[in-house]
Amino acid sequence: MGEIKKRMKDRLDAFSDAIIAIIITVMVLELPIEKIGGSVDYLVLFRAIGIYAVSFCFVGNLWYQHAQVFNDTERVANKTVVMDLIFLFFMSLVPTFTKLMTDDTSKITVMLYGTLSLILLVVFRIIVSQIAEVKYSKHSKQHEVFNYIFARNFNYSIAAYVILIVLAFFFPRIALVLFIIIPIWSFVENSHEHGTL
Amino acid sequence: MGEIKKRMKDRLDAFSDAIIAIIITVMVLELPIEKIGGSVDYLVLFRAIGIYAVSFCFVGNLWYQHAQVFNDTERVANKTVVMDLIFLFFMSLVPTFTKLMTDDTSKITVMLYGTLSLILLVVFRIIVSQIAEVKYSKHSKQHEVFNYIFARNFNYSIAAYVILIVLAFFFPRIALVLFIIIPIWSFVENSHEHGTL
Amino acid sequence: MGEIKKRMKDRLDAFSDAIIAIIITVMVLELPIEKIGGSVDYLVLFRAIGIYAVSFCFVGNLWYQHAQVFNDTERVANKTVVMDLIFLFFMSLVPTFTKLMTDDTSKITVMLYGTLSLILLVVFRIIVSQIAEVKYSKHSKQHEVFNYIFARNFNYSIAAYVILIVLAFFFPRIALVLFIIIPIWSFVENSHEHGTL
């Protein structure tokens, strides 16, 4: 039973990695290099590459955090498999919503992007809780890890996204800039070594 | 020989996971975000996301059950490799047939979708039998497992799909609703822990 | 050194499986379900699914034989890595050339398809020789395996493809039918257990 559980976890990892690899490269399939009137529109091309870079950082960031959480455990509960697939579903919408927001920056598109980010955060938080549940039997240890690694960051992040979604209603362009900076900043942040983790 | 057999099984797993990862995300490549007359048609977009979600649950569900069955064994017969590729072929038609059924709900499209579901069930059942054959030499044990895990569910499922296909002939829209609910319900069901498995 | 060689082999396996998974599903991305004049053209759709099935069998077959050959060894020479990538390059042309041949059956398209099949056979044969070289130091054993498993089949296959390419020049439609039957037949053949292998 434990062995089969472990295998399911390994396959979930492989399946997730393959899906995220597709999600992260989806945009490259659509880079606009059609010639318009004899020559390529470089402004349009580099703008598309910029949007792709934003989406790449966001998805890359999610992959990294996802991998870190799942590397920390050897088994997953059935409900975590289902929750992970739900997480992957919403993650797969990131390129589309990023493109939507940057192509047509408006109240609606920026708030949609913010809502998607919020859903991803919440689903991810549920996954982290479920994995911690499987791993730690003692309440104290579980909470300690939780407080240290996740709860702190997550609560701040959720609050930040809610504020940004409200901000997007009034100032969509300012929210857009912040929504673009956050994943890039977070992506670069991952390069630091966390002593205790 | 046993070692080579095991490697083939591991590669079949990796190959299946990669193929299913492509199948499950195929629809995200085609989400309609082209601007029509200055702004995106959100109704069309969210309808497409909804259809994608249905296909995602169906394929996610198949992946899960597929993984569970293959995690239960360490070797597969050659005929199971071939049968598994046939299973993947039909699985790869799920996004297209889901889109067909929901875009143009008619007697024909709903029955086609039902027939594809039925084929997948039957092929999967054959795979399960073949794996059980390799694993259990004693007839009693094999049958016990079969009765407990699969035979019960499968026979009900096959009967249900046949009834739904007939229903689709007379009331395509009602069958459509049921065809949409089944994989979602089955997907969520997977989150429960099965004590004995 | 041996350990690093083994890792390269494992990564080549994973990389090959991912590439072949993309090749085998490429056609599903393009199944024609656009409505023409109010309803889907089922003849066109099922014809496309049929062509996809032919390509699926051909690529599935290549994957299976490829996996069997590589499962038989733990290390690969650098030249085999390069040769395997060349093999994957030509394999990735299979869906396009299958579609070309079936969409527009003519002397040229059928002969092109035949030539691609022949190139794949020859490259595969080189890979098999290289792997056997690494594995067997003694000449006798190597030859014995070669004669038993590969040489026999390959020489027949190469002769058959050359004849078919010539046939395609005079009777493209007959060659087409044979080119379609061969991979399907070969695919189904894989389901048998080979006692000695």
Place this chain on the structure above:
Amino acid sequence: MGEIKKRMKDRLDAFSDAIIAIIITVMVLELPIEKIGGSVDYLVLFRAIGIYAVSFCFVGNLWYQHAQVFNDTERVANKTVVMDLIFLFFMSLVPTFTKLMTDDTSKITVMLYGTLSLILLVVFRIIVSQIAEVKYSKHSKQHEVFNYIFARNFNYSIAAYVILIVLAFFFPRIALVLFIIIPIWSFVENSHEHGTL
């Protein structure tokens, strides 16, 4: 901690392989086989296959060198994970920039391609340094390996690319030919066994 680090490295390998598999096959999705005026334009098709072959060699080459470097270590620093994703991002632009350069050979497109190649080399060099840092504590050993395997080749390569970019400004077509030959030559070069590595 070491175990988790190792798992992250294994997942980074799997994730990289899946992404590179998509990048290397992206072009095959767009091979032009639409009939224009009754029959396929073979000149256009084989030109597209040729461009695809160039991109395939370039990406295949990067995969091979990438795999060799990562196979040489069991753990990677967090910053290497981030740097590797940046490497993959730029690698994913290779097919687009190859197509751009060959479709519309001009000062700009050839210099863009050269710049992309240069960025890839520099990022790769940083990754190699980071991996060597983790692996070798003693300065002498690290430097010895560096001097032998990488520094020599890299410095030549970087100088060569800078010269080629300048050349592209004056003679784009000559630079194009060289840019096409380099990855193919380098790809074939990989087939040699390096005694000491």
